[in-house]
Structure formats: C-alpha cells, structure tokens
Amino acid sequence: MIVEALREIRERMERARSAFEELKREMGRVVVGHEELVEHVFAALVCGGHCLLEGVPGLGKTLMVRSLGEVLNLTFSRIQFTPDLMPADITGTNVLTDDPSGKRVFDFQGGPIFAHIVLADEINRATPKTQSALLEAMQEQTVTVGGKVHRLQSPFIVLATQNPIEMEGTYPLPEAQIDRFFFKLLVRFPSREELGKIADLTTSSPPPSLKKVLDAEGVLKIRECVREVPMAEAVKDYAVRLVLATHPQGDGTVLTAKRFILYGSSPRGLQSLILAAKARSLLSGRPNVSFEDIRAPLLSSLRHRIILNLEAEAEGVTPEKILQEVVERVPEVL
Numbered sequence: 001m002i003v004e005a006l007r008e009i010r011e012r013m014e015r016a017r018s019a020f021e022e023l024k025r026e027m028g029r030v031v032v033g034h035e036e037l038v039e040h041v042f043a044a045l046v047c048g049g050h051c052l053l054e055g056v057p058g059l060g061k062t063l064m065v066r067s068l069g070e071v072l073n074l075t076f077s078r079i080q081f082t083p084d085l086m087p088a089d090i091t092g093t094n095v096l097t098d099d100p101s102g103k104r105v106f107d108f109q110g111g112p113i114f115a116h117i118v119l120a121d122e123i124n125r126a127t128p129k130t131q132s133a134l135l136e137a138m139q140e141q142t143v144t145v146g147g148k149v150h151r152l153q154s155p156f157i158v159l160a161t162q163n164p165i166e167m168e169g170t171y172p173l174p175e176a177q178i179d180r181f182f183f184k185l186l187v188r189f190p191s192r193e194e195l196g197k198i199a200d201l202t203t204s205s206p207p208p209s210l211k212k213v214l215d216a217e218g219v220l221k222i223r224e225c226v227r228e229v230p231m232a233e234a235v236k237d238y239a240v241r242l243v244l245a246t247h248p249q250g251d252g253t254v255l256t257a258k259r260f261i262l263y264g265s266s267p268r269g270l271q272s273l274i275l276a277a278k279a280r281s282l283l284s285g286r287p288n289v290s291f292e293d294i295r296a297p298l299l300s301s302l303r304h305r306i307i308l309n310l311e312a313e314a315e316g317v318t319p320e321k322i323l324q325e326v327v328e329r330v331p332e333v334l
Helices: 002-027 035-047 061-071 087-091 132-141 192-203 216-227 233-244 255-260 267-283 292-295 298-305 310-315 318-329
Strands: 051-054 076-080 090-098 104-110 117-119 142-145 146-151 159-164 183-186 262-263
Touching: 002 035, 002 061, 002 216, 002 267, 035 051, 035 061, 035 159, 035 216, 035 267, 061 117, 061 159, 087 090, 087 132, 087 142, 087 146, 090 132, 090 142, 104 146, 132 142, 132 159, 183 298, 216 267, 233 267, 233 292, 255 262, 255 310, 255 318, 267 292, 267 298, 298 318
Parallel strands: 051 159, 051 183, 076 117, 117 159
Antiparallel strands: 090 104, 142 146
16 A cells, blocks of 8 residues: 555656656747746746746746746736726726626626736836735635635736836835745846847747646646655754744854844745745655755745845845855754
8 A cells, every 4th residue: 555655656746747847848939048937936836836026127027927827728817017006906896787687786807816827017016005905815815805705716826027127116015925925036137049049039930839738737736746745854954944044043043144134034934945845856856855955946935035134235235145155054964
C-alpha cells in the first residue's frame, strides 16, 4: 500500500513537471525574455497566491498574462485602474431587472473580478477605497455585494502592475494589501538579443496561436501536489530563521536589518517562502525541498514585506541589498 501510494505521488509530480516544461515552451513562442517571470507567476498560481509586477510600460506584462490564460485555458480579464474607478466597477453591482413573471427584482451582475486571471493594470492609480475592493477577493476568494457573498472561480490570481518611475497622481498601496501579494516581481528591460527577437515576432508574421497545455482542473491538481512535497525540519527552520533575520529585534538578525529596517516580514512572508520553495522543487522534478529552493524565491517573497526607515531611504539602501546580506549571514544549519 505504501509503495503504491509513493508511486502515485511520484507519477503526479512527474506529470506536473512535464506540464510546466510544456507551458514554458509554449509561452516562449510569444513571450521573449521573461522566462523567470513566467516561472514565478505560474508558481504563485499553483500556490494560490497573487503577484505584484513592477516595471515601466511596454515590457510585455499584459501579453504575458493574456498568453498564460490562453495556454492554461483560463478566463482572463483586465481592469485599467484610474482615479475615477469605483469599487463596483471591479466587483459588480445589483441591477434592477424583470424576472420571468414580470416582477421587478435585483439581479447581481458580476464585474471583471469574476475571472480566473485578473490583470489589475496600474493598480496604484486608483484611490485607496477602490484598491481595498480587491482585499476580500485576494484573501477570501469571495465578493460581498448587498450583504450577499459571491464565490470567485478557482484557481484565481490577481496580477497587479505598477510603474516605478511615474509616481505623479498615484496612491501608495496600503501595507495590508501589499502583504497579500505572494510575490513582488521586477519586470526587467530586454537585452539586445531579446529586443531583436521581439522585433521579429511583432513586425513580421502574425503572432502564433497557442496550444492549450492545462485547464483549471489541472492547475488545481498541481496545487494539491505542491502541498504534498516533503520538507525536512532543518530546511523549514532555515526558512524561519531567514524571516526572523529581517526583524530589527529578531533572533539572528543582521547588522543592516537592525540599522535600516523599521518592520520586518510578516508571517505571510514565511508562508510564501515555504510554498514557493515547494513549488520550485516540484516543478524542477525533485522529491523534496532543498536549502537552495528556500533561497531562490527569497527576494520575490520578502522584498515587499520589509518597511525601511528614513535612514535607509536617505542612504539609498534597498530591501534587496538587506536580503542579500541576510542570505549571506544566516547559516543553513545551526
């Protein structure tokens, strides 16, 4: 019985790895230079998390998200956040209609949040009230309108973008909302070779049609596999100590954290780190989580959960610099 169960788990893990490799190949036909970004977004999806994408306009964020929905056969919606956007424009509202008997009743018309993949474009351009309309959806996967709770589709992921340069007319994201993002990913500018490939893809023949690799049920099965990946106690303790090292008064904190950090990572940071490590192990075809699997997603999991003090801002210290020192200073095993 135990042997059969182990064999079944290995087969499920191998199917998940094969599907992921096929997804990367298919995405590579239309998305150039964002292999690591695709991997992180898919990892967040199978972990049940959301992503904050930071990068200047024109880097292919929308194309990547739309293509991911096509390859996974998931519904996709895009919300352009503007200062005049209202919460009802996201969640939907009750509309007065006639039922079959001719009686006037309120009927709920769902908004664009009712999709598997939701692209919240330039999320920091909307007011805090509108931004908060995403909080319940991101955390509970439900929307409450008129006292009635509506459940969202599963899997569900919010991919929010923000421009790091043009800050005029923007509203900073509340800490409670930032903490709900599984990853914060920096979208880099393409290299010389990648720009050439982009030019070939977009200025010659029509874009290729993408093949369906997975569906909603397949994604949810991989999500189950992620949580089944075993993790040694020493590896889990390493992740815990990394998170504690980001706190100024935490156990084993590093010097730069004491000097420049106002508040360290929340417990959600640890959850993100461990789940991301399990997803990385699974999608790489390894049967258990290694120390490297913990280190690899550290920046993406924790960079947005660290609040720096004024001294750090004055000296140009970034969360990435502090986290790099955390990785260097915290030993794998005590």
